[in-house]
Amino acid sequence: MSDIPNLSSQCKVITPSSPEYEKAISRNTLTAVIPAKYVAYPSTPSDVSAILKFARTQNPHLPIAVKGGGLNSYPVSSSEGITIDMSQIRHVRLAEDKKSVTVGGGAIWEDVYAPLDEQGLIAAGANVWNVGVAAYVLGGGFSNLTPAHGYGCDSLLEGTIVLADGRIVKCDADNEPDLFWALRGNFNQAFLLLTLIPEIFSRRWAPIWCSDRTGLEDVPSHGPAFTGAIIYPANELQSFLNVLKKRLSTPSPKQVFILGFSRAAPDYYPTLLFIPYVEGTPEEVDAVISPFRTEITPLLEQTVTLTSFMQATHATDGITKQFPPRRINGGALFGSLWDDLILSMYDEWLKFTENSDSKTSLALWEFYPPGRNTEIDIKDTAYPCRKQQNYFHVYGLHSSPERDTPTREWIEKVTSKVNAANLEKMGFKFPIPHNSGTGLEAPEDIYGEHLQRLRELKTKYDPHQMFNKKYWTIPPLTSN
Template structure:
């Protein structure tokens, strides 16, 4: 299991903290570019289609639809391996496309390249907790499972993903909404500093006091400004025990469930949250609603009993009620392993933001999802996810303090899963239509258009709909650090030269 890499760091990561020699200046990068990839003097590995199984393994992503046949896959062993790759790519005519792969969980092709170069950070995966347990340093190729292995052993916590196989890099650069966000804010709110390889080959530290414009941009602006090879996050005391599990209901109870949620939210605190899923579980594949709760600081389980009572003691009763105590986020992050292993790997994910859990909004999506998953067995693995994390802490950060938009909102995601190539386009069309419906219906009900959620975009969206009033500043930072658009995968931000 890849998350166990953190237990044996010496086997997988050949370096961690950047030595002075790795913080390279532009002057040090002024030597002639290499004439070929084969001539690069790097400590890491360069894979080509002729590399066989190793190359094939390096192309794999969370979704089979996200993999493209790169000409080269470079797996740096030290930070200084990356600048020569960038120099070579820039010297070609036309320049060679560069993609950066951290965890590879995104369902688009942002971490892949057809005929270009993929910088695969998988060997840069070391995680080190500071001696005072106040911060944790995480290399850019680590998964959150790698982080949780370390925090679990040390009995501390950090704001991260609910799933172990999500990469630290992409999750954080998009903002980082996780199970502890209601208590401690987003991942970007807990980022103390970062080490970034820039388009011109420099390796710099970014923080509120060093390269502050860059530090502002990478906190919610995505991977458009450099390769973040190290993150340093704030660490907290343990939030466990955590009450976690599942309450499952038949689809016939959808109206009752949706009526409970607005009342439930009135007493919600930062200690409890849940994810609600629309899915068709085996063996009967009937439409179902699953409430997946998470209650932190729940020493004896009594808090979970109280907050889940509305879903147990009223007119509606769960057909499956399995909620128990788990020690930490490492355990929580593996809760979906069995379901994920069985899910079709032709996966398209789209998502968006919404203002509130309006019953008519959710019911509209339910009806669309039920109708779509009844069209064919090939697409009945498709699902919808709604995240009910209290947004107050995230929204308390002043607007403009980070590139991440700041106002109260929630997020949702649509997973289009297909068992055949023939039905992939139907899944693409379905996911696109649902998120468009959510955006438009939310604007109608809330009187406010929330735009798109960066980490759930496909890349063709209007950047203004993602970044809002922060876009102009992001474009200026792009012009400062990447005027030639070396970083052109994902949601591309056009440089704005003043």
């Protein structure tokens, strides 16, 4: 089946001659599909160790990429390399005391949420159910739960990793603390560009971050939650911003608001897409949402009250199923609601989506309240930002490969404008979010003040650059 030695009998290896090859290299979007010489499905850390040793002993050594949740929009494989597909390692085990959960390195958040929801618990995970747990943690982990519970990486208690030389290491705050620090928020494309963290195979997770970190009884499983879509005419953008600005002036960790620019089918007229996430009683929800119904009149409202956060992670399923086959993501952090920026970006989006193949492309402004994520010292984890932040996300959606290049150029243009606005208005540059960069950024723009420490770790654990994919590579201090 393959010439990779020392693999367990459960580790399947796919090559271009295998009948399953096309399925093995398929991804959530065609923009991320790229051939691989091997696609390996490990079932244990020892399997990954064997794969890495094999890749290292080839001349030249074979490039390595890792597939977790598979939602990334950029290709991270190689026609001469090995893709390590983690989908066979998706175990989830809740501890007897229900204060932590062990999660396999290939799990997606649905794997975690489902058993926890049965116990009335929730982990500080992603807003969307099919996001890979490992990628989320390594990227810091930002969601609607962040204001109340911190970043996803803040709840990580320990991890088991495989190093570039094949060693299997368990790390936590007391054992291999440098590696543990890097696990918490040091995202790199497919988890391997840093190269000391090829993958997390198991992690003990704090399902609930209580104020005293000792019990679960005083923290609910985050429900009921009001969410959905409220649609407005695009010419009401300034009026909508006025209403939203008043709402944001009294922030709550139970309230997140998303403003989107979208073209609504079947005519694809430009509209404003408002996605609220509000936890509370019907009376509390009504007090929050009422101004968005009375001070500005919606064209359409499709909202629902859900009993748990897990249900809310499926709220966008209907939208994403209608995405065209090609998708390129981008993003930037920003400090506040600035009318001039949002209005100018609407004009940019409107112009770009006049192309018929790009008409479904989305621009989303996500507004988060200050929360627990800003209370931890930036030096305590590898995530490079602890300032209050909001997210700008852009999704370039199209069908033709010819639109890939103009879409990437547009994403680079609009995200650069957001970064520049923040520098001008706030006096500092946010790091570029790892999971929404274009791949062209300089390492210092991604890793911020942590770059030097990460370079030291890169030099120690991967001096020969076993993991050296082109996206956001951390250069070692010395070349070997």
